[in-house]
Amino acid sequence: MMNNAVFSWRNVWFRRSVVALAGLTLLWMLVGFVWLPSVSVGFASEGVWASICRAAGVPAAWSPQSPDAVSPPVSTHVVLExxxxxxxxxxxxxxxxxxxxxxxxxxxxxxxxxxxxxxxxxxxxxxxxxxxxxxxxxxxxxxxxxxxxxxxxxxxxxxxxxxxxxLPRPHRVETAPAQVPSPALVRVGAPLRNVAPCISCHGGVDQKLGAPWLEGMPRAYLVAQLNNFRSGARANDSHAQMRNMARAMTPGEIAEVAAFYAGDDAH
Ligand code: HEC
Ligand code: HEC
Incomplete structure (x- = not known):
């Protein structure tokens, strides 16, 4: 009898603890399913419901899609072979x-x-x-x-x-008798910001299929392309590999690597 009275809705403490528990549950669900996923990229593009589904472990294909949902833009149709x-x-x-x-x-x-x-x-x-x-x-x-x-x-x-x-490829014009030291981004990248060394794809150490030869390119062209990747105005790089790196670079770094590849002495 005593127990029944404790778990009765008429018991004010029972009522309060149920309400508090429900409130806390709701709060943590908001944090886990809405707030945390909203911090990750792609939240806004897919909508709140899709993010809740994803946070709950539902495979992306299951989450409801509005009939007029457009497929994500493709960066290029060219398959490199x-x-x-x-x-x-x-x-x-x-x-x-x-x-x-x-x-x-x-x-x-x-x-x-x-x-x-x-x-x-x-x-x-x-x-x-x-x-x-x-x-x-x-x-x-x-x-x-x-x-x-x-x-x-x-x-x-x-x-x-x-x-x-x-045709013969231009090489970076060496301006000083001593070799111009290459910027750190070119040699080692910035691992903490997910910027891989430029030479690992653009020649020097290795060339990744599809990565252009940069040495000797006009400086203004290099700056413009990096800024275009940064802003997304140029988005034809597969897997956004250049966009992601350019976004992590400061305007000063863009100027520095462009001057280096162009072979200008003003860096
Ligand atoms: C993971 C490989 C990779 C790394 C590392 C990399 N790039 Fe690229 N980069 C590419 C690819 C691939 C393209 C061509 C994208 C496309 O298909 O349009 C490209 C394109 C470019 C272009 C445009 C050139 C043109 O003629 O269109 C510039 C400029 C450039 N990268 C600069 C850099 C600089 C500077 C760094 C170092 C901070 C760097 N990249 C690091 C793979 C890489
Ligand atoms: C009136 C000037 C002009 C003419 C003529 C021209 N181009 Fe271009 N080309 C450009 C400019 C400017 C760019 C850079 C555009 C950009 O920002 O994407 C470019 C970019 C390119 C690129 C990309 C290079 C890279 O490193 O990413 C290729 C390839 C190219 N042109 C090939 C050609 C070919 C082939 C022809 C002749 C059939 C041609 N172009 C005629 C001005 C010209």
């Missing part, structure tokens, strides 16, 4: 050289740009193929390049890439 980098009999350097007459105005007569357009001389084949196809499909924005790329056939792109890859 080793064969793109290899010379192939189906690619003609000679034909590429003829087609490249349309490009000399900005990219220079031998692929060395005198303006702020990127150099193409010695650029990796697969980079030229990928970038031209990204312009063609609107995955990389540039009024000039999108208009030009639209008129190129697949074979034209292959031949242009073969031609430009065959």
């Amino acid at each position: 080793r064969t793109m980098a290899a010379p192939a009999p189906s690619r003609s350097v000679g034909r590429g050289a003829t087609l490249a007459l349309n490009c000399t105005m900005c990219h220079g007569s031998r692929g060395m740009s005198g303006s702020e357009a990127p150099n193409l001389a010695g650029q990796y084949r697969e980079v030229i193929i990928k970038q031209l196809r990204d312009y063609q499909e609107g995955q990389r924005a540039s009024t000039i390049m999108q208009a030009l790329a639209r008129n190129l056939k697949a074979q034209d792109i292959e031949d242009l890439a073969a031609y430009y890859a065959s």
Whole structure:
């Protein structure tokens, strides 16, 4: 009888503890399912309900999607393949050289740009193929390049890439008798900020398929591209690898690495 009275709703202490327990449970659910997931990236894009489902361990595909939900934007449609980098009999350097007459105005007569357009001389084949196809499909924005790329056939792109890859590659101009020390970001990156060393992908130590040759590029072009990755205005890098790194870099670091790769002495 005593027990019944204790667990009775009429007992004011019982009522209070039930209310307190319910309140605490609700609070921790808000923290665990709403607040904590909201701190992680992608929360806003998927909505509160999807995040609650995810926090509770529901596989992403189960969470309800509104009928008009759009699939996440793709950064590029180009699938990089080793064969793109290899010379192939189906690619003609000679034909590429003829087609490249349309490009000399900005990219220079031998692929060395005198303006702020990127150099193409010695650029990796697969980079030229990928970038031209990204312009063609609107995955990389540039009024000039999108208009030009639209008129190129697949074979034209292959031949242009073969031609430009065959030209001598610019090296960073060494300005002082002693070698210019490379910035720490270039050599070792910034592990705490998830910035990998540039040389692990862009040549020097290793080249990752699709990572462009940077040495000798115009400084303004390098700064512009890093800022575009940083702001997301350029988003054609697969897995956001450059966007993530550029976001972690300060404007000062961007200026420093750009000056280094451009070979300018002002750094
Ligand atoms: C009127 C000037 C102009 C002409 C002509 C031109 N380009 Fe470009 N090109 C540019 C500029 C500027 C960029 C950089 C645009 C950007 O910010 O994405 C560029 C970028 C590129 C890139 C990307 C390079 C990289 O490192 O990411 C490739 C590849 C390229 N052009 C190839 C060509 C080819 C091939 C032609 C000839 C069919 C051509 N371009 C003609 C101005 C030009
Ligand atoms: C994990 C590999 C990786 C690392 C590390 C890396 N990059 Fe990149 N970077 C890429 C790839 C891949 C691309 C080409 C993206 C695309 O497909 O458009 C790229 C593109 C670029 C471009 C655009 C060049 C052009 O001509 O279009 C610049 C500039 C650049 N990276 C600078 C840097 C700098 C500076 C660092 C070091 C702080 C760095 N990257 C580190 C993989 C890397």
